[in-house]
Amino acid sequence: MSVSVTITDGPLGPFLPPGAPAGAGALVLFEGIVREREADGPIDALDYEAYQPMAQRMLARIGDDLTTRLGLLGLWVEHSRGRVGVGRCSFRLVIAAPHRKEALAAMDEFIDRLKQDVPIWKVPVWRRATVAPARPSDRPDAG
Amino acid sequence: MSVSVTITDGPLGPFLPPGAPAGAGALVLFEGIVREREADGPIDALDYEAYQPMAQRMLARIGDDLTTRLGLLGLWVEHSRGRVGVGRCSFRLVIAAPHRKEALAAMDEFIDRLKQDVPIWKVPVWRRATVAPARPSDRPDAG
Amino acid sequence: MSVKVLLFGAARLTVGREHVVVDAGQAPTCRAVLTELGAAYPALRPIAGVGRLAVNSEFASGDQQVRSTDEVALIGLVSGG
Amino acid sequence: MSVKVLLFGAARLTVGREHVVVDAGQAPTCRAVLTELGAAYPALRPIAGVGRLAVNSEFASGDQQVRSTDEVALIGLVSGG
Numbered sequence: 001m002s003v004s005v006t007i008t009d010g011p012l013g014p015f016l017p018p019g020a021p022a023g024a025g026a027l028v029l030f031e032g033i034v035r036e037r038e039a040d041g042p043i044d045a046l047d048y049e050a051y052q053p054m055a056q057r058m059l060a061r062i063g064d065d066l067t068t069r070l071g072l073l074g075l076w077v078e079h080s081r082g083r084v085g086v087g088r089c090s091f092r093l094v095i096a097a098p099h100r101k102e103a104l105a106a107m108d109e110f111i112d113r114l115k116q117d118v119p120i121w122k123v124p125v126w127r128r129a130t131v132a133p134a135r136p137s138d139r140p141d142a143g
Numbered sequence: 144m145s146v147s148v149t150i151t152d153g154p155l156g157p158f159l160p161p162g163a164p165a166g167a168g169a170l171v172l173f174e175g176i177v178r179e180r181e182a183d184g185p186i187d188a189l190d191y192e193a194y195q196p197m198a199q200r201m202l203a204r205i206g207d208d209l210t211t212r213l214g215l216l217g218l219w220v221e222h223s224r225g226r227v228g229v230g231r232c233s234f235r236l237v238i239a240a241p242h243r244k245e246a247l248a249a250m251d252e253f254i255d256r257l258k259q260d261v262p263i264w265k266v267p268v269w270r271r272a273t274v275a276p277a278r279p280s281d282r283p284d285a286g
Numbered sequence: 287m288s289v290k291v292l293l294f295g296a297a298r299l300t301v302g303r304e305h306v307v308v309d310a311g312q313a314p315t316c317r318a319v320l321t322e323l324g325a326a327y328p329a330l331r332p333i334a335g336v337g338r339l340a341v342n343s344e345f346a347s348g349d350q351q352v353r354s355t356d357e358v359a360l361i362g363l364v365s366g367g
Numbered sequence: 368m369s370v371k372v373l374l375f376g377a378a379r380l381t382v383g384r385e386h387v388v389v390d391a392g393q394a395p396t397c398r399a400v401l402t403e404l405g406a407a408y409p410a411l412r413p414i415a416g417v418g419r420l421a422v423n424s425e426f427a428s429g430d431q432q433v434r435s436t437d438e439v440a441l442i443g444l445v446s447g448g
Contacts, residue, residue: 017158020176020230027232029172030243032448033163048447049375051440054424055447079447087163089170091448100173100254104247111243111448119421119440120447121376175367191366192294194359197343198366222366234367254367262340262359263366264295 003063005056006078011088021073024096026103030111032091034084042127045085051119055079058118062110070102077110079120090122146206148199149221154231164216167239169246173254175234177227185270188228194262198222201261205253213245220253222263233265287312289319289352291339292359300329310352316341317348319358333362368393370400370433372420373440381410391433397422398429400439414443 002021012031020027034046050056063075074096084090093110097103114120145164155174163170177189193199206218217239227233236253240246257263292305310322316339324331338361339346345361352358373386391403397420405412419442420427426442433439 015158015160020174020232022230023178024176024230025178027172027174027176029170030247031163031170032243033167033170035166035168035241049379050447051373051375051421051424051442054421054440057424087165089163098178100175104173104251108247115445115448117426117445118447119375119442119445122446123376123380192298193366194292194294194340194343194361197340197359200343258364258367260345260364261366262294262361262364265365266295266299 002074003060003067004076005059005063006076007050007052007056007081008078009082010080011084011090012078012080012092015092015094018074018076018094018096021096023098024073025098026100027094027096028100028103028107030091030093030107031089033089034086036086038124040124040126043086043124044127045083045125046090047083047123047125048080048090049121049123050079050081055119059114062113062118066106066110070097070106072097072102072106075106075110079118081120083125145217146203146210147219148202148206149219150193150195150199150224151221152225153223154227154233155221155223155235158235158237161217161219161237161239164239166241167216168241169243170237170239171243171246171250173234173236173250174232176232177229179229181267183267183269186229186267187270188226188268189233190226190266190268191223191233192264192266193222193224198262202257205256205261209249209253213240213249215240215245215249218249218253222261224263226268287314287352287354289314289322289358291319291323292357294359295362295365297330297333297360297362300333301327314352315348316346316350316352319352320348323360330360333360336362338362368395368433368435370395370403370439372400372404373438375440376443376446378411378414378441378443381414382408395433396429397427397431397433400433401429404441411441414441417443419443 076094078092080090095103095106219237221235223233238246238249290307308322310318320334324334340359341356369388371388389403389407391399401415405415421440422437
């Protein structure tokens with residue numbers, strides 16, 4: 001049983017599969033990817049602010065709690081801090097467990113608790129306004 | 144939107160992350176790993192039999208159905224055929240979707256339907272009996 | 287009509303063969319094939335009792351008629367994953 | 368007593384500062400600090416209204432007293448993931 005928590009500056013690197021611990025029958029992975037829209041409009045990136053060391057400690061506490069309660073065999077979590085562009089990964093959770101059922105339950109509960117209790121905030125970087133196309137009447141050849 | 148189905152001889156190779164499709168906010172992965180016990184005792188491996196091409200077709204049909212119904216952006220599934228040793232991966236499902244909710248719902252339903260309707264069977268390869276230790280009375284120096 | 291039925295998994299292990307041939311009468315339905323399978327191979331009764339045949343790689347209802355050119359497989363309970 | 372309150376996310380953006388200092392009276396509780404935050408910075412009221420302060424990196428109840436050596440942060444609603 002192991003719980004690993006990493007806060008990384010910028011987007012997360014590629015997933016490096018942990019070796020499946022002895023007794024594992026299920027390995028699940030979740031990656032959160034920055035989408036090109038937030039509620040209020042298109043964005044270029046998200047800036048993540050983390051209140052440290054509380055964020056790290058809360059992530060570890062949730063991981064420890066789920067590991068003990070559900071009998072997980074390994075839990076690895078990574079979260080970005082700072083700017084993460086559209087299409088890049090900002091959050092990754094990997095869980096190994098004896099069976100699918102507890103692995104998926106743990107994943108669902110972990111993400112719910114992350115979004116409820118872990119002091120990390122995203123701040124949208126709104127998409128830079130593209131230069132408005134010139135109106136026809138502005139064109140030299142439009143008169 | 145893409146659905147990819149692969150039946151592989153022997154254990155699956157390492158996970159090669161697909162590029163997240165445009166618009167994806169969540170990428171989830173499930174790996175099934177052969178455990179060292181089946182209900183009736185310890186095993187060395189599982190032999191998977193697949194009725195082809197029905198197995199491949201059913202996997203693709205489930206993937207297509209979920210993709211359409213839940214608006215998935217990509218679904219990749221791999222399943223082993225033949226012998227897979229303890230600790231090795233026999234099944235992998237990767238789903239990309241706009242949000243976590245539909246990605247996890249699709250993963251859960253896909254695996255339920257796999258276990259219900261896809262003509263693939265596992266046959267345990269029971270652990271070879273280890274040589275029983277000699278009884279003390281058999282030892283030359285025990286008399 | 288003789289019907290060749292493909293076996294897999296526990297069914298194949300139980301019978302020790304990759305297929306069996308049963309005579310399920312004239313123009314048999316899938317239901318008749320399953321019944322005859324259980325009669326000819328009592329060890330297959332629990333699996334045949336699940337009631338799932340595939341005909342030409344599609345699940346077939348009990349009423350579906352089996353033709354002599356069809357590929358028939360006993361599916362029973364599967365256990366992939 | 369002056370209490371320095373760290374700000375993050377929308378709270379930081381709204382006020383344009385990484386922390387603010389409020390005077391919440393003698394031996395203030397967390398509840399008093401939140402009330403004073405909303406009074407001094409009306410733009411923070413929706414966030415302070417969520418009622419979550421962290422004291423020394425742990426969530427604190429409304430009744431918890433804030434000491435002059437404590438590190439206090441306004442958590443409000445988080446949005447990681």
